[in-house]
Amino acid sequence: MDDHASPAERLRAPETAADTALAAQALRLLSERFPHALGAVLGGSAARGRARPASDLDLAVLLPDEDTSRREVLRHEGRPVELFLRTLRDLPAAFERDRRLRRGTMLFVYDEGLPLLDPHGHVAAARERARELLAAGPAPLAPAERERSRYVLTCFMDDLLDTAPDERYEQLAAADFTLREAAHLLTAHHGAWTGVGRWLPRRLLAADPVLGAALLSGHRTVAEHADPAPLAAAAENVLELVGGPLREGYVELY
Structure with a gap:
């Protein structure tokens, strides 16, 4: 040529x-x-x-x-x-x-x-x-990164459940962050690639069709019906894969 x-x-x-x-x-x-x-x-x-x-x-x-x-x-x-x-x-x-x-x-x-x-x-x-x-595959999360993600997802999940249904802006913001952090942790758990924007659901479903679909369906339920329970349950299932929710006892070194 x-x-x-x-x-x-x-x-x-x-x-x-x-x-x-x-x-x-x-x-x-x-x-x-x-x-x-x-x-x-x-x-x-x-x-x-x-x-x-x-x-x-x-x-x-x-x-x-x-x-x-x-x-x-x-x-x-x-x-x-x-x-x-x-x-x-x-x-x-x-x-x-x-x-x-x-x-x-x-x-x-x-x-x-x-x-x-x-x-x-x-x-x-x-x-x-x-x-x-x-x-x-992508680089795995370091132990400190994984523990921080556990803690952050636990906080977002708690905020989601603690937000009143009539506080729609706050509820939707908490749902968005819960989905994103759960996707980050779930794809990392499977050693799979993640994504942002429209690629987040595509990569999430490729990494885990069952739990990924539960997260996406739960997020939609918050948006359409102001019901956070399905998304919170799916997020907790993700946390159980990596040691469960992390609240008291978490330490982050600077």
Whole structure:
């Protein structure tokens, strides 16, 4: 393949059900803004062929080492674009940070995304490394992290049960934090990847279909019926997996 060809000329054949119109748009953006790119991967809903009219483009771009690693958001042809820009030298550290944070954002983009440019084979190597790290799983919680999570979830669960049904703002806030901390602890217990936003329920159900569904259903019950009992019960079941609720006796060293 000609290393001097433009990104549009180096468009690879689709490997997924990607939206070809969005893939072409991503290639135009690369041609305009990053003609020096060493590689690029289209991620998110566009790569899966599930983009909505307002969906943004998630685009991971490999840059030469003399460039700067950064995250950048812009608008291109009327569509928001989120750019994950990493130099070739910085990419391994970005992957390791993903593993420590247990979310795997960049790892999943490289694993599941659609390669658009790869004239030197760097994207293929990065995808192979991403798959190795995803298969190995996220970094486990240290004992102190796990105990703190037990304590924090216990506090949120107690706050949820202690909030009056007519205190809806407080009740909903307590339910949100209970769900998030329970998801954090449950995915860690299973050595599974977690997520934020729309990815939280997806990762939660993948880690534990039964207890994950109980947490999500309980959260919905609080929202729709102001009843905290199912969510609190599901949170307590998560706590029982890791030693039970933690209240008195907890010590956090600074």
